[in-house]
Each structure stands twice: as structure tokens, then as C-alpha cells.
Amino acid sequence: MATVTLADIRKSYGALEVVKGVDLTIADREFIVLVGPSGCGKTTLLRMIAGLETITSGELSIDGRRVNEVEPDARGLAMVFQSYALYPHMSVADNMGFALRMAGVGKAERARKVGDAARILQLEPYLERKPGQLSGGQRQRVAIGRAIVRSPKVFLFDEPLSNLDAALRMQMRIELARLHRELDATMIYVTHDQVEAMTLADRIVVVNGGRIEQVGAPMEIYASPATAFVAGFIGAPKMNLLAGRLLRLAGGAAVLLEDGTTIPLPLAPPLAEGEAVTLGVRPEAVSVSAAGPLPGRVTVVEHLGGETLTHVEIAGNRLVTVKTAETAPAGVGEAVRLAFDPARLHLFGPDGRAVPLHSPAASGAAIPLRTRKHD
Numbered sequence: 001m002a003t004v005t006l007a008d009i010r011k012s013y014g015a016l017e018v019v020k021g022v023d024l025t026i027a028d029r030e031f032i033v034l035v036g037p038s039g040c041g042k043t044t045l046l047r048m049i050a051g052l053e054t055i056t057s058g059e060l061s062i063d064g065r066r067v068n069e070v071e072p073d074a075r076g077l078a079m080v081f082q083s084y085a086l087y088p089h090m091s092v093a094d095n096m097g098f099a100l101r102m103a104g105v106g107k108a109e110r111a112r113k114v115g116d117a118a119r120i121l122q123l124e125p126y127l128e129r130k131p132g133q134l135s136g137g138q139r140q141r142v143a144i145g146r147a148i149v150r151s152p153k154v155f156l157f158d159e160p161l162s163n164l165d166a167a168l169r170m171q172m173r174i175e176l177a178r179l180h181r182e183l184d185a186t187m188i189y190v191t192h193d194q195v196e197a198m199t200l201a202d203r204i205v206v207v208n209g210g211r212i213e214q215v216g217a218p219m220e221i222y223a224s225p226a227t228a229f230v231a232g233f234i235g236a237p238k239m240n241l242l243a244g245r246l247l248r249l250a251g252g253a254a255v256l257l258e259d260g261t262t263i264p265l266p267l268a269p270p271l272a273e274g275e276a277v278t279l280g281v282r283p284e285a286v287s288v289s290a291a292g293p294l295p296g297r298v299t300v301v302e303h304l305g306g307e308t309l310t311h312v313e314i315a316g317n318r319l320v321t322v323k324t325a326e327t328a329p330a331g332v333g334e335a336v337r338l339a340f341d342p343a344r345l346h347l348f349g350p351d352g353r354a355v356p357l358h359s360p361a362a363s364g365a366a367i368p369l370r371t372r373k374h375d
């Protein structure tokens with residue numbers, strides 16, 4: 001059992017505040033993924049939870065007990081870092097059991113715990129090897145093994161897979177999902193990787209400039225980003241975001257883009273005529289169509305195998321990305337017109353916050369079907 005609660009957590013280095021009041025309740029056995037741009041405070045948050053960094057103000061609780069002043073060792077958590085820093089002269093088994101030996105755990109008990117972790121991580125064949133005789137993925141598993149043997153209630157991961165190549169990352173991602181099921185521990189995981197965030201998380205926490213922008217299930221954040229920042233951050237390729245002004249029309253509303261194109265909205269939002277807005281549309285909700293309202297010219301076509309990204313330049317040197325299956329809808333240099341699926345438009349007000357454009361029933365239908373994570 002381990003719930004983790006952050007209440008108005010702040011961190012300052014001198015006069016510089018880098019974590020600016022974070023409130024978050026993490027449920028027992030939840031897999032929480034923190035994402036956000038470099039420097040937004042993810043590692044600082046994790047280190048404060050771990051006890052490696054003092055908390056300037058606010059309260060951190062584990063299972064309802066304040067732990068701000070509790071030593072790292074006594075918090076019942078274990079942290080896995082990006083650089084796994086194994087002891088090169090020690091075997092895999094000794095690396096994994098080192099913390100237990102330091103804690104005075106007996107040899108038999110140590111061997112049992114290391115054996116259990118090795119089984120879970122499929123490291124049994126390598127226990128007598130030195131780290132230098134392992135692949136990157138195997139080393140990363142040893143680093144995770146070091147955390148597992150301590151039977152923590154909470155695992156903290158700081159970009160544990162970013163040193164691995166794409167294939168290994170995918171393999172380790174699947175193993176982490178399995179590990180989470182098998183260990184039934186609470187996991188707090190920091191990553192830059194969209195796919196890791198989308199596939200591993202029960203809930204994603206999007207952090208920006210030391211604050212939480214949005215917390216939600218992966219598909220909820222993908223389908224209904226609360227801010228233009230989240231819209232642009234979650235999803236690869238990113239959502240197309242186009243600046244414009246709100247036009248109120250008889251019986252509806254539209255966005256007047258900078259090039260003079262008007263894009264009708266499915267619902268009149270509660271904004272005044274002329275307000276600065278941002279129209280958002282994911283690349284899969286844009287199509288090339290002779291009847292489309294937005295003119296442009298194809299500049300680059302990227303064939304990724306199963307999908308193709310067509311980048312279309314519109315007025316003002318802006319690019320709009322269109323995502324299709326294998327074939328591109330037009331060739332490089334071709335003049336095209338773009339149409340947006342009205343059911344999948346997003347609108348952000350002058351403050352960058354999402355303005356509802358769809359009745360709840362309609363927006364439900366607009367959520368793209370994706371298989372959901374590891375269950």
C-alpha cells in the first residue's frame with residue numbers, strides 16, 4: 001500500500017523558484033508518468049519525493065504520513081536513474097545485493113531477494129557476469145534489480161531508458177509494464193518519450209515551467225488537451241496550432257486565420273468577436289481536398305512506412321502537417337487545399353486554455369480508437 005500526496009510542493013534555489021506549487025495525489029499501485037520540456041522541474045520533483053533534495057515548502061505524504069523530514073532510506077522508495085552507475089568490479093548479483101549488504105541483511109536472505117529480482121528481470125543467466133559483459137538493456141535491468149531487491153513501496157524512475165537504442169527501449173518498455181503488474185508497486189516515472197508516456201501511464205502529468213498543466217489518462221490528454229501547450233506537447237507528430245481571431249456569425253462562429261481563411265467551428269464558443277484564439281487540429285484530422293478552405297503548397301513528404309507525413313506550407317511560412325496511411329495525398333511542390341475534420345477541431349482562448357467546441361456526446365465520438373496500454 002503506498003499513496004503519495006504532494007500538496008503545494010515548491011522548490012527554490014536561492015531566489016529562483018523552479019517548482020511552483022504542485023498538487024498531485026498518486027493512488028496506490030498507480031503508474032504515473034511525468035512529462036514536460038527540459039528544465040521544467042521533473043527531476044527536481046522526483047528528487048524531492050526521494051528525499052535527495054529538500055522541499056522548500058508544501059507537504060509530501062506517503063500513505064497519509066508527512067515525510068518531508070524523513071531520511072531517504074526510511075521513505076520506502078527506490079530510485080532508478082538514467083545513468084545506472086553499476087560497480088564495474090562487482091558481479092551482477094553483488095551489484096543487485098549491495099544495498100542489502102550495506103543494510104546488514106544476511107547472506108541467505110540476500111541471495112533469495114537477488115534471485116527473485118533476477119527471475120522477474122530475466123537476468124538469471126547473467127548473475128555471475130560483470131556489468132562490462134552485459135548489453136545496455138541488461139545493465140539497465142540490473143539497475144532496476146538493485147531497486148527491486150529493496151522491496152520499495154514506490155519506484156521512482158528518471159528517464160531510465162533514454163540511453164538505450166530504439167529496439168531496446170521498446171523491449172524494456174514492455175518489461176516495465178509487465179514489472180508493474182507483477183510487483184504491484186506505485187511507480188512514478190519521468191520521460192521525454194511520448195510513446196513511453198502514452199503506453200506505460202495510468203495517468204500522465206504534463207509539467208511546464210514548474211507547474212502542472214494537466215493530469216489525465218493518456219487518451220484523455222490526447223483527445224482533450226486542456227491547454228495549447230499540452231496540445232502541442234502530447235502527440236507525435238504534434239498537433240497543428242494556427243493563430244487566428246474569433247468571428248461570430250449568424251448562427252455560429254468561425255476562426256479567421258492570419259491569411260484571411262475562415263474555418264467554421266462546430267459550436268459557437270463563449271468568446272467575444274475578435275478575440276485572439278488558437279485553432280488546433282491533429283495531423284490525422286487534416287485532409288487534402290479540392291473543397292478545403294485553406295490553400296497551401298506541399299514542401300516535404302516523409303514516408304515513414306506505415307504512415308506518411310505531408311508538410312504543407314500555408315501563408316506566413318507556417319507548416320501544416322497531414323498524416324495519412326502509406327500514400328501521400330499530393331507531391332512536393334503541388335498546390336493543394338486543406339480541410340479539417342470539424343469533429344476534431346480544438347480551440348484555445350487568449351489565455352491558452354481549451355474552449356469546448358463539442359457537446360460531450362459528440363466529442364466522445366471524436367476520440368480516435370486506440371488500444372489501451374498493457375491490459
Ligand SMILES: Nc1ncnc2c1ncn2[C@@H]1O[C@H](COP(=O)(O)OP(=O)(O)OP(=O)(O)O)[C@@H](O)[C@H]1O
Pocket residue numbers: 013018036037038039040041042043044045
Ligand atoms: N542545484 C541547482 N541549482 C540551481 N538551479 C537548479 C539546480 N538543479 C536544477 N536547477 C534548475 O531547476 C530547473 C529544473 O531542473 P530539473 O533538473 O528538475 O529539470 P528536468 O525537467 O528534469 O529537465 P530535463 O528534462 O532536462 O532532465 C532547471 O531550470 C534547472 O536549471
Ligand SMILES: [Mg+2]
Pocket residue numbers: 042043044
Ligand atoms: Mg531531468
